[in-house]
Amino acid sequence: MKLRHFLSLADLSQAELKALLDRAIALKHMQRQGERYMPFTGRTLAMIFEKSSTRTRVSFETGMAQLGGHALFLSPRDTQLGRGESIEDTARVISRMVDMVMIRTFSHDNLKLFAAASRVPVINGLSDDHHPCQLLADLMTATEHWGTLEGRRVAYVGDGANNMAHSWMEAAHIFNFSLRIGSPAPYAPSADMLATGGEYVTVLHDPVSAVEGADLVVTDVWTSMGQEQEAGQRRAILQDFQVNHTLMAAAAPGALFMHCLPAHRGEEVSADIMDGPLSVVWEEAENRLHAQKALMEFLFGIGPVAALQGAS
Ligand code: CP
Numbered sequence: 001m002k003l004r005h006f007l008s009l010a011d012l013s014q015a016e017l018k019a020l021l022d023r024a025i026a027l028k029h030m031q032r033q034g035e036r037y038m039p040f041t042g043r044t045l046a047m048i049f050e051k052s053s054t055r056t057r058v059s060f061e062t063g064m065a066q067l068g069g070h071a072l073f074l075s076p077r078d079t080q081l082g083r084g085e086s087i088e089d090t091a092r093v094i095s096r097m098v099d100m101v102m103i104r105t106f107s108h109d110n111l112k113l114f115a116a117a118s119r120v121p122v123i124n125g126l127s128d129d130h131h132p133c134q135l136l137a138d139l140m141t142a143t144e145h146w147g148t149l150e151g152r153r154v155a156y157v158g159d160g161a162n163n164m165a166h167s168w169m170e171a172a173h174i175f176n177f178s179l180r181i182g183s184p185a186p187y188a189p190s191a192d193m194l195a196t197g198g199e200y201v202t203v204l205h206d207p208v209s210a211v212e213g214a215d216l217v218v219t220d221v222w223t224s225m226g227q228e229q230e231a232g233q234r235r236a237i238l239q240d241f242q243v244n245h246t247l248m249a250a251a252a253p254g255a256l257f258m259h260c261l262p263a264h265r266g267e268e269v270s271a272d273i274m275d276g277p278l279s280v281v282w283e284e285a286e287n288r289l290h291a292q293k294a295l296m297e298f299l300f301g302i303g304p305v306a307a308l309q310g311a312s
């Protein structure tokens with residue numbers, strides 16, 4: 001079986017991603033039914049976290065345990081990575097011992113270096129440029145609500161230059177839905193980022209125009225991990241891009257709200273929208289668990305989605 005990594009959504013084909021979302025929904029159902037399924041017995045996932053995490057850590061560790069495997073939490077503080085051992089040497093060593101690696105890091109290039117030296121699949125648990133695991137959960141949530149995203153209108157409001165905005169742009173291109181990014185000019189996507197979305201993505205500097213008629217409104221923190229020094233400046237520039245009642249009024253009736261979390265009520269989203277009836281943020285968070293189980297199954301070459309490999 002060919003070694004596959006998941007560094008961005010584009011590492012999987014459209015057919016594989018669609019099948020993965022269906023599989024995630026099936027695994028969620030199996031868990032709800034209390035069905036025992038332990039295909040990962042004897043397998044280990046190493047999780048390297050260079051940034052903080054609640055959802056990513058808990059969902060990967062729990063997902064491995066539920067499917068019979070074991071997860072190992074590694075931080076640079078406690079490993080030789082923090083004392084200057086190279087990324088490639090670390091990858092060579094770890095990937096001779098474990099069966100899969102998940103990394104949360106800063107530079108996306110470091111992730112690529114690790115993957116290039118690894119003997120086992122590498123998963124991006126968030127880099128400065130992409131957050132593909134979160135998109136699996138978001139797309140799964142949308143699929144549960146609508147069946148398909150094709151032809152839907154999604155608005156992403158706020159920092160259009162961060163990892164979440166980038167992964168949403170990739171998703172629009174792969175899943176063929178329209179994505180309007182509403183960002184102030186300093187936080188609009190770069191030309192490179194925008195190119196990954198192709199004709200499906202439009203950038204607007206007015207949040208109301210971006211949200212007009214949208215079926216789904218998405219936002220993310222204004223200050224991502226690693227940008228803490230810029231928090232004051234970001235708050236000032238992004239203040240008109242809060243997702244609140246007034247902004248949501250421009251969306252289609254019944255439009256859903258998503259946020260990858262953690263959220264800052266009163267900054268990028270008002271409390272009434274975050275905690276309101278059209279917010280699906282808790283389903284989104286739970287779906288990290290199910291979507292990543294389906295992803296790991298696929299990368300291990302187990303289950304129905306793995307059977308598609310090479311077929312698309
Ligand atoms: N959404 C997300 O990735 O959350 P954590 O930072 O808590 O893992």
Ligand code: NVA
Nearest residue numbers: 162164220224225261
């Ligand atoms: N854009 C955010 C996402 C957190 C899950 C960050 O990178 O901090």
